[in-house]
Amino acid sequence: MTFFQLMRRNAWRKPLRATLLMFSVGVAFLIYGLTASFLSGSQGAAGASDTLLGVFNRSGRAQPLPLAYLNRIAADSDVAAVAYMTRMRGFVDVEKNVVMTSAVDPRLIAAANGDELGLTPQLISALEEGRDRVLVGRALAEAQGWSVGQRIGVTSQLAREDGSRNWSFGIAGIFEGADASTDTYFMIARYDAVNAARARGKDTVDGFVVRPRxxxxxxxxxxxIDALFANSAAPTRTQSEKQFLEAFLRQFADIGLIVSLVVGAAFVTILMIVVNTMLFAVRERSFEIGVMKVLGFSSGRIMALILGETLFVFAAGGAGGLALAKLATLFAGPEFGLAFTSSVLLKSVAIIAALGLATGLLPAANAMRLPIVNAFRSR
Incomplete structure (x- = not known):
């Protein structure tokens, strides 16, 4: 019997106990995986840029800015590209089926943010072929079951000149995003068409996207940029995408602190449960540990055997919890802001190893120091 087989059989000595321990560890890592994915997706660790800037009205993102600001921003020698956009919030079929549309200049948005969104020259050309055409993000297209060439109707809060709030678009293409963490749960429409048809707010935008050199x-x-418009009728606030997301969440609470407290409480509870259970398990096997020492097992090998058992429990339970967390992020949809990234996975593996060793140290030390005579008396 190999060392690993002996460790595994000891861990499964009482299957019900081992299963319950793994289940408890799995629940803790499911909580961690979901909360870490939420932080990763919502606070910009997954896809949010530290360099790409957003310029919005200082009074709030709901307040517009003049389109004329474009030329003044573009005149700065440190600006590589600048684009503008107007957001259209609406719904398809039923009010709960909310979709977001960004009205932009296709060429400008491709220069400023095309790489991150995966806007290829072919997609931009397709969008420019008709004033009522849109590009749909992959996540939104899959959620709605849309395909290229399909005609869709959106009821928006943005009223048209004829008093209607119904907008009709033809899907010209689907953009994928640079990677899986990129938000693609929205549509891209042409600003010139939207601006010409809307009843109010003509020649204004919700914000500008600026790429520094x-x-x-x-x-x-x-x-x-903010100093440039400090004395204007509509002063600006310029932030990176990541800064904006973090500031937005801080309006409600310190999400990072709350998540740390919740996860910390879960891990401390699991730590106490597993340590107590392993101490009891080692005490049950005192006689066997004495026999192993008589047969020539060194104190180091016995310690490694106990540590291996706790690592096995944490590895099996943690893998199950993280797998469920990954599945939850896949099925929940991008609108929940969950992103199970490689960074989350690596941190999880490190925590599994640290907790596995920490919970096994005390039981392993007790087994290592157990005198052979005392071990035989326990029978």
Whole structure:
């Protein structure tokens, strides 16, 4: 029998106990996987840019900015590209089926943010072929069951000149995003068509997307853009995408602190449960440990055997919990802001190893120090 087989059989000595321990560990890592995925997706760790800047009205993102700001921002020598956009919030078929549309200039958005969104020249050309055409993000297309060439109707809060709130679009293409963490749960429409048809707010935009030149500090450029419009009728606030997401969440609560407390409480509870259970399990096997020492097992090998058991429990339970968390992020949809990234996985593996060793140290130390005479008396 190999060392690993002996460790595994000891861990499964009482299947019900081992199963319950693994289940408890799995629940803890399911909580961790979901909360870490939420932080990763919602606070910009997955896809949010530290360099790409958003310029919005200082009074709030619901307040518009003049389209004329475009030329003044573009005139800055440190700006590589700038685009504008107007958001259209609406629904398809039923009010609960909410979709978001960004009305943009196709060429400008491709230059400023095309790489992140996966806007290829073919997609931009397809969008420019008709004023009522849109590009749909892959996540939104899959959620709605849409395909290229399909005609869709959106009821928006943005009223048309004829008083209607119904907008009709033809799907010209589907953009994929740079990677799986990119938000693609929205549509891209043409600003010129939307601006010409809407009843109010003509020649205004909700914000600008600014890409600094390589080597330019985004913070310095943001301050300079805000200073440019400080004395205007619509002063601006310029932030990176990541800064905005973090500031938005802080309006409600310190999400990071709350998540840390919840996860910390779960892990401390699991730590106490597993340590107590392993101490009891080692005490049950005192006679066997004495026999192993008589047969020549060194104290180091006995310690490694106990540590291996706790690592096996945490590895099996943690893998199950993380697998469920990954499945939850896949089925929940991007609108929940969950992103199970490689960073989350690596941190989880490190926590599994740390907790597995920490819970096994005390039981392993007790087994290592157990005198042979005392072990035989326990029978």
């Amino acid at each position: 390589p080597g330019v500090s985004s913070a310095v450029l943001a301050a300079r």
